[in-house]
Amino acid sequence: MKNISIWQDTVQCDNYAVLEENLDVDVLIIGGGITGCSTFYQFKDDKRKVALVEKNRIGSGASSRSSAKITFLQEDIYTKLTNIFDRDKAYLYYRASKEALKIADDIVSKENIDCDFKRSKSYLYTLDPLNIKKIEKEEKLLSSFGEKTTDIKKLPNGMRVESCFYVNNTYIFHPLKFIREIIKKSISDNHRVYENTKIIKIEKVNDYYKCYTTSNIISAKTVVFALHYPYFLFPYLMPLKCYLEKSFLVCSKVKKEYDFNAINIETPLKSMRYYDNHLLVVSSSCNLAFASNSRKMVKDLEDNTDITNYDYVWSNYDLMTFDHLPLIGFIDDNLILATGYNTWGNSNGILASVIIKDLINNKYNIYKELFDPKRGFNKQKLINYPLNIFSSAYSFIDSKINKNKAFYNGNPYFTKKDGKSIAVYKDDDGVEHIIYNRCPHLKCSLVFNEVEKTWDCPCHGSRFDLDGKCIMGPSNYNISYK
Ligand SMILES: Cc1cc2nc3c(=O)[nH]c(=O)nc-3n(C[C@H](O)[C@H](O)[C@H](O)COP(=O)(O)OP(=O)(O)OC[C@H]3O[C@@H](n4cnc5c(N)ncnc54)[C@H](O)[C@@H]3O)c2cc1C
Incomplete structure (x- = not known):
């Protein structure tokens, strides 16, 4: 069984150089996930100088670990948006999501990108009779938007459901193939990509930004934060405004592959799609604050899905907003943020790229206000603010309690050296x-992820390999013991 995603196992992105000089660019994109790479692509034929920097490898973040659907059927999002705002806002998000699919489709066909991009029907279902009304409500809303929906009682793979409908013309793809190809198509002398290059500090100087890597400075007129979870606190106080959700995904071989994708409306989540004779299932989703026991999360996944025999198991995180809308737009002069995709960052990340280009070009974009990261409070935010502060405090305290040896059966164990907390893990070869x-x-204690053999921060999602190299999340530094 492999502890990487099926996407990481089947594609290697090309290697790009580390930045070894100071740079002067018009646009600096920080982050080489689906958002950053799609934004880079949007500037392909632009005369301005553009650089993309990625602190690890291109595509190594959340984008290489999703279930890789590109769909506008996103649980009961339109009902939620109607409840928080009104039907008009829900409709605008529906339009945005449909547009995202069209942008993806256009890129794939225009550039002839081989990324297993396929049309696939999206199903929304429930196994709980108490949720039938919710399904009906979402379907009614979509129909009122003009979307054709179809009711069914069984998923195409034979799975019985209490209530379900599907929509046509959504997609599934291979995210790393997509990322690899759009980067290849966009690189030129004026448009460069650097890997293993992290931005650790940004300073505003007159009308440009000085962005510091560990050894160089990039001066940029505009900076795009496409880094999933920004490491900085200011100016946007991210840790207070969003929370992270963690889920496990498994892939198991199946005799027959179906070309549909499905998601249910209740907890426990059971989201599905197929790829290369494998069934991919996402389950065990919860707030990161309550996700420190990976072993239990995978056990819950097995219980929820009846899948125990799988070839791949891995986890993924996404940044959740309290009003279910992404954060795409200016957070300061010429400083743009794109994140908070609520687990729908393939479509929203691709859409963000077009919004970002419009913002940079000072061109009107109909979704600018909808996704404005500086949008005001609403009742949902007011309720969730204290809850989020509570869960952050909980994860901080919980990370300390989890240090007891019984939890991990003595491997890893925790001790102190030179007054500093260290942890020691002995691998299967005794190393x-x-x-x-x-x-x-932000100095939280790390918890050990026994399933993927990584050290995970329960507060803001940084992850480190066994030897302390940061492989994901907001941390800009490793924790290797020297
Ligand atoms: C379980 C699960 C399933 C999902 N399935 C789907 C799905 O089916 N469909 C869908 O639409 N969405 C899905 N998502 C959501 C989707 O995976 C994410 O929203 C999306 O990948 C985010 O893309 P990104 O480019 O913003 O982030 P990332 O892919 O994480 O890219 C950000 C990059 O920035 C880099 N970076 C960070 N800090 C710095 C720095 N200081 N300097 C340089 N680089 C830096 C990181 O290394 C990283 O590579 C899922 C999410 C989860 C949790």
Whole structure:
């Protein structure tokens, strides 16, 4: 069984150089996931100088770990948006999501990109009789938007459901093939990509930004934060405004592959799609604050899905907003943020790229207000603000309690050296791996992810390999013990 995603296992993105000089660019894109790479693509034929920097490898973040659907059927999002705002806002988000699909389709056909991009019907279902009304409500809303929906009682793979409908013309794809190809198509002398290059500090100087890597400075007129979870606190106080959701995904071989994708409306989540004779299932989703026991999460997934025999198991995180809308737009002069996709970042990340280009070009975009990261309070935000502060405090305290040896059966174990907390993990070959057990981002204690053999921060989602290299999340530093 592999602890990487089926996408990471089947595609290697090309290698790009580390930045080894100072740069002067018009646009700097920070982050080489679906958002950053799609934005880079949007500037392909632009005369301005553009650089994309990625702190690890291109496509190594959340984008390489999703279930890779591109769909506008996103649980009961339109009902939720109607409840929080009104039907008009829900409709605008529907339009935006449909547009995202068209942008993706246009890119794939225009550039002739081989990324297993396929049309696939999206199903929304429930297994709980108490949720039938919710399904009906979402379907009614979509019909009122002009979308054709069809009711059914069984999924195409034979799975019985209490209530379900599907929509046509949504997509599934291979996210890393997509990312790899759009980067290849967009690179030129004026448009460069750098890997293993992290931005650790940004300073505003007159009408440009000085962006510091560990050894160089990039001066940029406009900076795009496409880094999933921004490492910085200011100016946007991210840790207070959003929370992270963690889920596990498994892939198991199946005799027959179906070309539909489905998601249910209740907890536990069971989201499905097929790829290359595998069934991919997402389950066990919860707020990161309550997700420190990976072993239990995978056990819950097995219980929820009846899948115990799988070839791949991995986890993914996404940034959730309290009003279910992404954060795409200016957070300061010429400083643009795109994140908060609520687990729908393939479509929203691709859409963000077009919005970002319009913002940079000072061109009107109909979705500018809808996704404005500086949008005001609504009742949902007011309720969730204190809850989020509580869950952050909970995860901080919980990370300390999880240090007891019984939880991990003595491997890893925790101790102190030179006054610093360290953790030691002995692998199957008896080799000891030692790390500093503090996340460099905001100093939370790390918990050990026994399923993927990584050190995970329960507060803001930074993840480190056994030897302390940061492989995901907001931390800009490793925790290797020297
Ligand atoms: C379980 C699960 C299933 C999902 N399935 C779907 C799905 O089916 N469909 C869908 O639409 N969405 C899905 N999503 C959501 C989707 O995976 C994400 O929203 C999306 O991948 C986010 O893309 P991104 O480009 O913003 O982030 P990322 O892919 O994480 O890219 C950000 C990049 O920025 C880099 N970076 C960070 N800090 C710095 C720095 N300081 N300097 C340089 N680089 C930096 C990171 O290394 C990273 O590579 C799912 C999410 C989860 C949790």
